[in-house]
Amino acid sequence: AKAQGKSCYKIFDAQMHAKALIRLNLEHEFCKALERKDFILYYQPIFDINTNHLIGFEALVRWQHPIWGFVPPAEFIPIAEETGLIVLLDNWVLYTACQQLATWQNQHPNLPPLKMSVNLSVPDLRKASLVRDIETILAETGVDGNCLTLEITETMLINNINDTLIVLEQLKTLGIQISIDDFGTGYSSLNYLHRLPADALKIDRSFINQMQAGNRNYQLIKTIITIGNQLGLAVIAEGIETQQQLQWLQELGCEFGQGYLFSPPLSAPKIEALFMNTGCS
Numbered sequence: 001a002k003a004q005g006k007s008c009y010k011i012f013d014a015q016m017h018a019k020a021l022i023r024l025n026l027e028h029e030f031c032k033a034l035e036r037k038d039f040i041l042y043y044q045p046i047f048d049i050n051t052n053h054l055i056g057f058e059a060l061v062r063w064q065h066p067i068w069g070f071v072p073p074a075e076f077i078p079i080a081e082e083t084g085l086i087v088l089l090d091n092w093v094l095y096t097a098c099q100q101l102a103t104w105q106n107q108h109p110n111l112p113p114l115k116m117s118v119n120l121s122v123p124d125l126r127k128a129s130l131v132r133d134i135e136t137i138l139a140e141t142g143v144d145g146n147c148l149t150l151e152i153t154e155t156m157l158i159n160n161i162n163d164t165l166i167v168l169e170q171l172k173t174l175g176i177q178i179s180i181d182d183f184g185t186g187y188s189s190l191n192y193l194h195r196l197p198a199d200a201l202k203i204d205r206s207f208i209n210q211m212q213a214g215n216r217n218y219q220l221i222k223t224i225i226t227i228g229n230q231l232g233l234a235v236i237a238e239g240i241e242t243q244q245q246l247q248w249l250q251e252l253g254c255e256f257g258q259g260y261l262f263s264p265p266l267s268a269p270k271i272e273a274l275f276m277n278t279g280c281s
């Protein structure tokens with residue numbers, strides 16, 4: 001390559017080179033991981049925080065690399081999104097989570113049907129076959145669309161909002177529910193919130209873990225819950241870790257929650273040991 005401002009170029013080049021290497025390596029490893037089936041799903045239980053009833057799970061992907069060990073989602077999801085490989089991963093996640101849900105529902109036919117939440121990324125929403133693929137997954141696993149929730153973030157809606165709205169409307173015709181994930185952390189506009197075919201708002205963990213009696217975060221959470229209630233949306237709090245946080249959220253009228261206070265994300269066998277074999281609360 002040709003350098004114009006030589007010293008400048010060198011620093012840039014060295015950094016870019018290191019980054020490119022990491023990325024190439026990760027991208028390559030990621031493809032192999034999909035073939036090798038290094039990925040597994042963990043499931044974090046979601047509760048009705050007033051009755052303590054288990055209502056469902058959020059599927060969260062884990063990468064267990066044979067040499068690197070555990071790779072956190074925060075490290076590989078952004079790269080998988082940039083390269084578009086997330087589409088392959090999320091299709092696997094959707095299939096696996098629905099299959100697991102069908103198994104659990106069949107084991108507990110007398111309970112109200114448990115639900116499954118799956119995270120989507122921008123490339124998923126841009127995939128022309130998304131709606132068809134999900135329809136196929138529901139048919140093959142025998143899961144009712146009403147039991148599947150897709151989590152999207154506000155930031156995913158910024159570009160192409162009109163195209164995205166069409167996709168979301170099509171998903172809704174399958175009975176699927178839409179949650180706005182990490183609500184309040186992105187570029188929210190109250191102006192488009194009412195246009196979204198959303199069913200729920202998820203309050204981001206960053207709000208919950210800095211909540212103090214009457215502080216700014218407390219007020220923000222209160223406002224988010226009010227907006228949710230006013231618009232007829234369910235409100236789910238993420239990252240509930242303490243009894244105090246739980247009590248405040250109950251007082252503020254938040255209906256649903258997940259977090260370490262209840263349970264961390266767990267492997268399927270651990271979910272079964274904790275919640276399914278003992279009979280859900």
Ligand code: C2E
Pocket residue numbers: 044059060061072073074077086090093119120121181182205238239240241258259260261264265
């Ligand atoms: P998220 O959707 O906001 O998921 C919640 C994250 O908070 C999860 O991190 C979960 O393990 C963590 N968490 C839950 N409760 C607590 C708590 O009480 N305390 C603390 N400290 N943390 C808690 P995780 O599993 O590392 O996932 C990170 C992000 O990666 C997710 O954020 C989601 O945006 C993305 N992600 C995970 N799985 C998938 C997937 O299958 N597809 C896509 N597209 N994205 C995914």
Ligand code: CA
Pocket residue numbers: 058119151181
């Ligand atoms: Ca989520």
Ligand code: CA
Pocket residue numbers: 153181182
């Ligand atoms: Ca998220």
Ligand code: CA
Pocket residue numbers: 181182204205238
């Ligand atoms: Ca979050």
